[in-house]
Amino acid sequence: SQQGEEDPQALSIQEGENATMNCSYKTSINNLQWYRQNSGRGLVHLILIRSNEREKHSGRLRVTLDTSKKSSSLLITASRAADTASYFCATASRGTSYGKLTFGQGTILTVHP
Amino acid sequence: DTGVSQDPRHKITKRGQNVTFRCDPISEHNRLYWYRQTLGQGPEFLTYFQNEAQLEKSRLLSDRFSAERPKGSFSTLEIQRTEQGDSAMYLCASSPSDRGAEETQYFGPGTRLLVL
Numbered sequence: 592s593q594q595g596e597e598d599p600q601a602l603s604i605q606e607g608e609n610a611t612m613n614c615s616y617k618t619s620i621n622n623l624q625w626y627r628q629n630s631g632r633g634l635v636h637l638i639l640i641r642s643n644e645r646e647k648h649s650g651r652l653r654v655t656l657d658t659s660k661k662s663s664s665l666l667i668t669a670s671r672a673a674d675t676a677s678y679f680c681a682t683a684s685r686g687t688s689y690g691k692l693t694f695g696q697g698t699i700l701t702v703h704p
Numbered sequence: 705d706t707g708v709s710q711d712p713r714h715k716i717t718k719r720g721q722n723v724t725f726r727c728d729p730i731s732e733h734n735r736l737y738w739y740r741q742t743l744g745q746g747p748e749f750l751t752y753f754q755n756e757a758q759l760e761k762s763r764l765l766s767d768r769f770s771a772e773r774p775k776g777s778f779s780t781l782e783i784q785r786t787e788q789g790d791s792a793m794y795l796c797a798s799s800p801s802d803r804g805a806e807e808t809q810y811f812g813p814g815t816r817l818l819v820l
Contacts (some may be wrong), residue, residue: 593715624717624808626811631814631816632813632814633708633811633812633813634747634795634797634811635796635811635815636808636809636811639808641713645724679746679747681746681812691737691749691760692739692747692749692750693751694746694747694748695746696744696745696746697745697746
């Protein structure tokens, strides 16, 4: 079963705007990761945030984590048409010694040129 | 290309037939994962290998499914007596084992299975 939910399910914006996606999860986690998937392709890792971290940046990406609310958000700034893809959050549960991931249902992002 | 590769990329089969998929991980990666993704959903964990040992299997992996990783290199996933509900994208991922649970998994392009 899926770990949690992502919100919104679909997001449509214009190039240059910011895109924010939210993820909620249910269990205690070791870390939370965000992946991108272009249509019909494999997943590409974007960023990992540990359970003791609150915010992390990578280029145009900013991830926040609130373990008290069991939620995370992914912000993509100054979006580009090439950012069009599905974005998934994935959690590694606390207590596992390896990286088994539980994914959310994803947010479909469309960036219009 | 030194990424994760999967073969075939697409497979169409008739209900009741057996199918086998192959995954070649990144060469120095000890850990290998199989996931299944249905349309509009996120990937779901199927099974995990540490070298040649299969250490965990999901309840999703019924007795019609079997996975192997001989010699700790490539892996195969076989589905026997396929059913229409097996139609999905089957994703393979690999990772090194030096970071515990804090690791990046590198995904292959997937094998899309359609059972008619």
